[in-house]
Structure formats: structure tokens, C-alpha cells
Amino acid sequence: MxxxxxxxxxxxxxxxxxxxxxxxxxxxxxxxAMSAVLASPHPGALLITGLTNIQSVRTALIAYMSAIVYxxxxxxxxxxxxxxxxxxxxxxxxxLGMFDSCGILRNHGVKGAV
Amino acid sequence: MSEELLRRTFEVRGRDFESAxxxxxxVTSVLKDIGVDPDIIxxxxxxxxxxxxxxxxxxxxxxxxxxxxxxxxxxxxxxxxPGIPDLELAMQxxxxxxxxxxxxxxxxxxxGLPNIKKNSDAFALESEVGKGTRVYSSIRLNVDG
Numbered sequence: 001m002x003x004x005x006x007x008x009x010x011x012x013x014x015x016x017x018x019x020x021x022x023x024x025x026x027x028x029x030x031x032x033a034m035s036a037v038l039a040s041p042h043p044g045a046l047l048i049t050g051l052t053n054i055q056s057v058r059t060a061l062i063a064y065m066s067a068i069v070y071x072x073x074x075x076x077x078x079x080x081x082x083x084x085x086x087x088x089x090x091x092x093x094x095x096l097g098m099f100d101s102c103g104i105l106r107n108h109g110v111k112g113a114v
Numbered sequence: 115m116s117e118e119l120l121r122r123t124f125e126v127r128g129r130d131f132e133s134a135x136x137x138x139x140x141v142t143s144v145l146k147d148i149g150v151d152p153d154i155i156x157x158x159x160x161x162x163x164x165x166x167x168x169x170x171x172x173x174x175x176x177x178x179x180x181x182x183x184x185x186x187x188x189x190x191x192x193x194x195x196p197g198i199p200d201l202e203l204a205m206q207x208x209x210x211x212x213x214x215x216x217x218x219x220x221x222x223x224x225x226g227l228p229n230i231k232k233n234s235d236a237f238a239l240e241s242e243v244g245k246g247t248r249v250y251s252s253i254r255l256n257v258d259g
Contacts, residue, residue: 033220035164035167035221035229041156043152053131054132054134054135055167058138062156062160063160
């Protein structure tokens with residue numbers, strides 16, 4: 001699924017990486033625990049999280065993830081958005097909660113990364 | 115005998131959550147620039163990031179040394195901090211002494227040291243209570259070797 005489709009399904013706003021919405025993502029990890037994400041990294045996957053600090057972006061970059069969806073309308077600060085922009089990482093912010101975000105993407109074929 | 119190609123030393127400040135992760139970003143950028151295998155960079159990234167977060171959460175300061183040789187990458191972090199009373203317990207996945215504040219920042223779930231070990235070909239952990247902790251990780255560059 002293209003990141004643009006994820007944006008539309010989750011009624012999300014693009015915070016960074018506007019030019020990268022054609023990226024294909026077929027796997028996702030949902031967690032607020034960055035060590036859990038790093039314990040089983042999935043390059044190219046989507047990270048769904050409520051954690052907005054700069055470590056969310058650093059974690060996604062280290063694990064070669066494609067994009068982050070911040071749930072419950074949580075927004076990272078300007079420095080965090082800037083780091084993502086500089087490093088070509090897509091950031092989306094959705095008003096939906098984590099459960100609904102995961103459910104919608106799962107129903108549209110995105111698989112959970114294990 | 116391995117030949118040392120590159121050595122970098124970084125200072126990591128305890129309790130500085132905003133900067134936490136900068137060193138791992140710097141280290142992985144260097145490795146990307148010189149064309150190291152992405153799987154290796156991922157492992158180095160996890161080791162350095164987790165080690166940095168441990169320093170930021172628990173210690174006062176630390177020195178992180180990164181050495182690239184022709185056959186391995188070694189990362190050594192020596193901190194000045196409280197030390198770890200029970201190393202076996204600290205290595206148990208899920209065991210943590212982190213505060214709620216640390217967990218709100220996405221770390222402190224008892225996975226840091228196990229993640230470092232899992233991504234290392236050689237791993238060592240030494241600690242002295244009241245003085246500090248040393249973490250050593252080596253990652254081989256030639257997976258067939």
C-alpha cells in the first residue's frame with residue numbers, strides 16, 4: 001500500500017516527507033516502546049506510535065523504517081520533524097487512536113511485523 | 115591480525131534526553147558513507163542507540179568508542195554511574211529499574227542490554243556498584259568468516 005493511501009485511510013496530516021508518499025509499505029509495527037521496535041527491526045515497515053519525542057524518529061531511522069504514524073493527534077516538536085525531513089522519513093499525524101489505526105490498516109492488507 | 119581503519123570517540127551526557135541517539139546517528143551515517151552492509155549498520159545502530167539510552171537514563175556521563183577494522187566493528191561504552199548490582203538480572207529481558215518518566219520516553223522496558231547482546235558477535239558487560247559500567251560489543255563484518 002502506498003503511504004498516500006495510508007494517509008487517506010487514517011485521515012492523517014503529513015508532517016514530513018511530502019515527496020515520499022509513493023513509497024510502498026506492507027508491514028507495520030505498533031508500539032510506544034522503542035526498544036521493542038529495535039528488538040525485532042523490520043526495514044521498510046511503518047511505525048505506529050503515540051511517542052512523539054526525537055527518539056521515535058531516531059528509532060525509525062536506525063531500523064530503516066519508511067514512515068511513522070503518530071496517533072491521537074500527537075505531534076512531535078519542530079526539531080524532530082526537521083530530523084525526519086532531513087533524513088527522508090515520512091511523518092503522519094492521525095486523530096485516530098492506535099487500536100483503530102491498526103485495525104483500519106490491517107483490514108486493508110497491511111501485515112503486522114513480528 | 116585485524117587492521118584498524120577508523121576510530122571515533124564520543125562523549126555521552128547522562129539525563130540529556132534531547133541529544134540521546136545523536137551518537138548512533140553519527141556512527142551509522144559514517145558507515146553508510148563508506149558503503150558498509152546495511153544489515154551490519156542496523157546492528158551497529160541498535161547497539162549504539164541502546165547503549166546511549168542506558169547512559170542517558172542511568173549514568174552521569176560516558177565515553178563511547180567506535181572502531182572500524184577490516185574484519186569487525188567494536189563499540190565500547192564506559193560510564194560513570196551507579197553501576198549494576200546484579201548483572202545476570204540486568205540481562206534478563208523485561209527486567210528494568212527504569213522510572214515511569216523513562217518509560218514515557220519509549221525506553222526502560224528491560225530490553226536494552228538484551229538487544230545489545232543479541233546484535234553482537236562478542237559481548238561483555240562489567241560493572242562496579244558506585245563507579246560505573248562497561249559494555250563491549252563486537253560485530254564481525256564478514257558473516258562467512
